[in-house]
Amino acid sequence: xxxxxxxxxxxxxxxxxxxxxxxxxxxxxxxxxxxxxxxxxxxxxxxxxxxxxxxxxxxxxxxxxxxxxxxxxxxxxxxxxxxxxxxxxxxxxxxxxxxxxxxxxxxxxxxxxxxxxxxxxxxxxxxxxxxxxxxxxxxxxxxxxxxxxxxxxxxxxxxxxxxxxxxxxxxxxxxxxxxxxxxxxxxxxxxxxxxxxxxxxxxxxxxxxxxxxxxxxxxxxxxxxxxxxxxxxxxxxxxxxxxxxxxxxxxxxxxxxxxxxxxxxxxxxxxxxxxxxxxxxxxxxxxxxxxxxxxxxxxxxxxxxxxxxxxxxxx
Numbered sequence: 535x536x537x538x539x540x541x542x543x544x545x546x547x548x549x550x551x552x553x554x555x556x557x558x559x560x561x562x563x564x565x566x567x568x569x570x571x572x573x574x575x576x577x578x579x580x581x582x583x584x585x586x587x588x589x590x591x592x593x594x595x596x597x598x599x600x601x602x603x604x605x606x607x608x609x610x611x612x613x614x615x616x617x618x619x620x621x622x623x624x625x626x627x628x629x630x631x632x633x634x635x636x637x638x639x640x641x642x643x644x645x646x647x648x649x650x651x652x653x654x655x656x657x658x659x660x661x662x663x664x665x666x667x668x669x670x671x672x673x674x675x676x677x678x679x680x681x682x683x684x685x686x687x688x689x690x691x692x693x694x695x696x697x698x699x700x701x702x703x704x705x706x707x708x709x710x711x712x713x714x715x716x717x718x719x720x721x722x723x724x725x726x727x728x729x730x731x732x733x734x735x736x737x738x739x740x741x742x743x744x745x746x747x748x749x750x751x752x753x754x755x756x757x758x759x760x761x762x763x764x765x766x767x768x769x770x771x772x773x774x775x776x777x778x779x780x781x782x783x784x785x786x787x788x789x790x791x792x793x794x795x796x797x798x799x800x801x802x803x804x805x806x807x808x809x810x811x812x813x814x815x816x817x818x819x820x821x822x823x824x825x826x827x828x829x830x831x832x833x834x835x836x837x838x839x840x841x842x843x844x845x846x847x848x849x
Contacts, residue, residue: 538562538563538564539563539564539606539607540563540564540566540603540604540605540606540607541558541563541564541565541566541605541606541607541608541609542566542568542599542601542605542607542608542609542638542641542647543555543558543565543566543567543568543609543611544568544569544595544608544609544610544611544612544634544638545568545569545574545610545611545612545613545652546565546567546568546569546574546578546579546582546590546611547567547569547571547574547575547576547578547579548569548573548574548575548578548611548612548615549578549615549713549715549717549718549719549722549754550611550615550652550710550713550754550757551567551569551574551578551611551612552574552578552579552582552717553715553716553717553754553758554609554611554758554761555567555579555582555588556581556582557758557761557762558762559582559585559587559588561762562587563587564587564588564589565582565587565588565589566588566589566590566591566601566605567579567582567588567589567590567591568590568591568592568593568595568599568612569590569592569593569612570592570593570594570595570612571592572594572614572623572626573614573615573619573623573719573722575717575719578717594630595610595612595630595634595637595638596626596629596630596633596634596637597637598637598640598641599637599638599641601641601645604645605641605642605645605647606647606648607647607648607649607650607765608638608639608641608642608645608647608648608649608650609649609650609652610634610635610638610649610650610651610652610690611652612630612634613627613630613631613634613652613683613686613687614626614627614630614683615654615683616719616722616723616724617680617683617723617724617806618722618723619722619723620680620682620683621679621682624682625682627682627683627686628682628685628686628689630686631683631686631687631689631690632686632689632690632693635651635689635690635693635694636693639693639694639697639703640697642703643697643701643703648703648704648705648706648765649694649697649698649703649704649705649706650705650706650707650708650761650765651690651691651694651705651706651707651708652708652710653687653690653691653707653708653709653710653772654683654684654687654709654710655709655710655711655712655774655776655813655815656680656683656684656687657672657674657684657687657688657691657709658670658672658673658674658709658810658813659672659673659674659675659684659808659810660673660674660675660808660809660810660811661673661810661812661813664812664814665778665780665814665815665816666774666813666814666815666816667774667816667818667819668709668771668772668773668774668816668819672684672688674688675808678807678808679806679807679808680807680808691707691772694707695707698770704768704770705770706764706765706767706769706770706773707770707771707772707773708760708761708764708772708773708774708775709772709773709774709775709776709815710757710775710776711749711750711751711752711774711775711776711777711813711815712724712725712749712750712751712752712776712813713751713752713753713754713757713776714726714727714751714752714753714754714835714839715753715754715755715835715838715839715842716754716838716839716842717754718754718839720843720846725749725783725786726751726786726790726836726839728740729786729787729790730790730794730839730840730843732798733790733791733794733796733798734794734843734844736798737798738798738799738800738801739787739791739798739799739800739801740801740803741783741784741787741800741801741802741803742783742802742803742804742805742806742809743783743802743804743805743809744802745782745783745784745787745800745802746782746783746784747782747783747805747809747810747811747812748780748781748782748783748811748812748813748814749780749781749783749786749813750776750777750778750779750780750781750813750814750815751777751779751781751786751832751835752775752776752777752828752830752835753828753830753834753835753838753839755830756777756828756829756830757775759826759829760773760775760820760824760826761775763824763825763826764820764823764824764826766824767823767824769819769823769824771819773819773820773823774815774816774817774819774820775815775817775820775826776814776815776817776828777815777828777832778814778815778816778817778827778828779828779832780812780813780814781832784800786832786836787800789832789833789836790836790840793833793836793837793840794840
């Protein structure tokens with residue numbers, strides 16, 4: 535993206551959206567950030583508001599969004615994304631991924647802009663294929679506890695590609711695997727933030743199930759690099775962005791205990807409904823089309839994240 539572009543970015547007050555806006559602004563682009571603060575934080579955009587190339591619009595994108603002036607990209611990153619958040623707002627989650635996606639696609643059509651959808655590895659459900667390639671259709675419970683999120687994202691992908699087919703809107707779709715780093719809500723209920731919060735609060739570490747279920751964790755900076763690289767390609771099919779280094783929840787807990795010099799005990803609780811047993815991306819496509827793969831090790835990424843939270847939170 536060598537020239538200055540104008541970007542509408544929804545979910546800008548969220549974890550990924552705010553970090554992405556910072557990256558785009560550093561590269562000299564103009565960003566119109568949109569959020570309604572359902573799960574986002576005003577603190578996440580405080581530094582963005584000081585940039586002359588950033589404009590903020592408080593708006594719920596389940597309703598049409600009016601933008602004046604040119605737009606090169608409409609980037610849809612608005613949605614509750616952690617299980618406690620989307621289970622607290624299940625209807626809102628489905629609507630932002632259905633009605634919200636539709637309205638933003640029509641905005642892209644009106645502005646003759648490209649459309650970028652942040653989808654999720656959750657569309658694979660509790661996978662029976664391992665690792666998960668983009669060609670895998672998934673194993674999803676359409677009426678289960680997580681359906682508001684994974685089915686919402688599956689619909690978002692479907693309408694994105696039908697608008698692409700019917701109207702020729704250029705599209706990019708990423709399926710984001712577990713990502714963490716600065717600006718993530720410490721109380722959002724995800725694995726790494728849960729553990730860090732519990733260690734900082736001198737609590738037991740909560741392990742759901744036996745802790746042997748796996749995840750593939752990537753640092754936010756690696757994800758941002760993948761997003762920017764994909765924008766510079768013409769590839770329009772879904773792309774996994776995640777770390778193929780597969781670790782168990784127990785292993786993550788142990789690394790964090792060592793990094794934070796904690797002797798916290800483990801407390802085991804029942805596994806939530808439809809919680810995936812294994813999660814690992816096949817990133818052959820991202821390696822092939824944009825020479826991308828995660829560059830930051832899990833150990834270094836956790837150390838950076840701990841440092842951020844220790845500077846931000848006092849218990």
